[in-house]
Amino acid sequence: MTPTSQSQHMNLLPEEDLLNFILADLKRTVREYTTATTESSCPSVRQMFTQLTDSTLQLQGQLYQLMSSQNMYSAPSKASRTEIDKKLQEAQQTQQKLQQFTQQRTSQFGGNVQASQPNAQPNVGNRTYS
Amino acid sequence: MNASQMQPLTAKELEYISDSISNEEMLLKMTAAASAVSQNPSVQSVISRQISAHEQHMNQLIQALSQHQPLAPAQAH
Numbered sequence: 001m002t003p004t005s006q007s008q009h010m011n012l013l014p015e016e017d018l019l020n021f022i023l024a025d026l027k028r029t030v031r032e033y034t035t036a037t038t039e040s041s042c043p044s045v046r047q048m049f050t051q052l053t054d055s056t057l058q059l060q061g062q063l064y065q066l067m068s069s070q071n072m073y074s075a076p077s078k079a080s081r082t083e084i085d086k087k088l089q090e091a092q093q094t095q096q097k098l099q100q101f102t103q104q105r106t107s108q109f110g111g112n113v114q115a116s117q118p119n120a121q122p123n124v125g126n127r128t129y130s
Numbered sequence: 131m132n133a134s135q136m137q138p139l140t141a142k143e144l145e146y147i148s149d150s151i152s153n154e155e156m157l158l159k160m161t162a163a164a165s166a167v168s169q170n171p172s173v174q175s176v177i178s179r180q181i182s183a184h185e186q187h188m189n190q191l192i193q194a195l196s197q198h199q200p201l202a203p204a205q206a207h
Contacts, residue, residue, distance in 0.1 A: 011167045018164040019173070022157065022180075029153045036146035043135040045143050048194050052150070052187055059180050066176045 016072045023067065026060040138201040151191050158184040 013021075033053040040046035067073040139147075161184060165177045 013163075013167070015164065015167050015170070015173065018160060018167060022160050022164060025153070025157055025160065029150075029157065032146075032149065032153060036143075036150065039142055039146065041140050042137040042143060042198075044137075044197075045139065045147075045194060047135070048190055049146070049150075052190065055183060055187065059183055062176055063180065066172060070170070070172065 016067075019063065019067055019072060023060065023063050023073075026056060026063060030056045030060060136197065136201060138203065139195075139198045144195075147191055147195060151188065154184050154188045154191065158188070 030053060033049055033056055037046055037049040037053055040049055064073065068075065158181065161177055161180050165174065165181065168174055168177065
């Protein structure tokens with residue numbers, strides 16, 4: 001084996017380590033793109049960072065799926081039904097209290113707020129974002 | 131990109147774009163290194179698509195800089 005072909009087969013890092021680095025860096029980059037989006041003032045810059053966030057999320061998801069299918073990444077342990085039940089009950093209690101809170105505070109303004117539609121988004125189309 | 135939506139870049143936006151270019155550079159280098167290392171066709175296929183995506187991200191960021199260049203004041207305020 002010639003020195004050149006030896007060096008071609010001697011990798012500085014194994015494949016799995018490299019993919020783990022890339023996965024970690026994709027996660028970090030998604031966070032930075034999200035922050036950049038929220039800190040953008042120019043609508044076209046915000047639109048670009050939104051697209052880059054979305055695209056990088058897709059890359060991270062694809063790489064995770066690949067690594068998972070190749071047994072290079074062990075997923076965290078599964079949550080038990082008891083744990084989910086506990087969190088669900090707590091969340092339902094919070095939701096009930098929140099409904100009362102919202103109703104009490106909005107009724108004095110004629111009850112015109114969409115308290116029964118927690119997912120309704122107010123119109124924020126013309127706001128600045130910085 | 132809609133030209134009417136273009137405002138001069140803030141100093142913060144410029145920093146984020148510049149940091150993003152560095153991030154994409156590192157991701158591109160690491161992904162290219164993984165491509166050189168891997169013998170696995172499934173990995174090669176995903177990696178090669180990711181390289182194209184990072185090249186496209188880099189183009190988008192550079193294009194944003196170039197499109198905002200004429201709007202910038204000569205001196206910082």
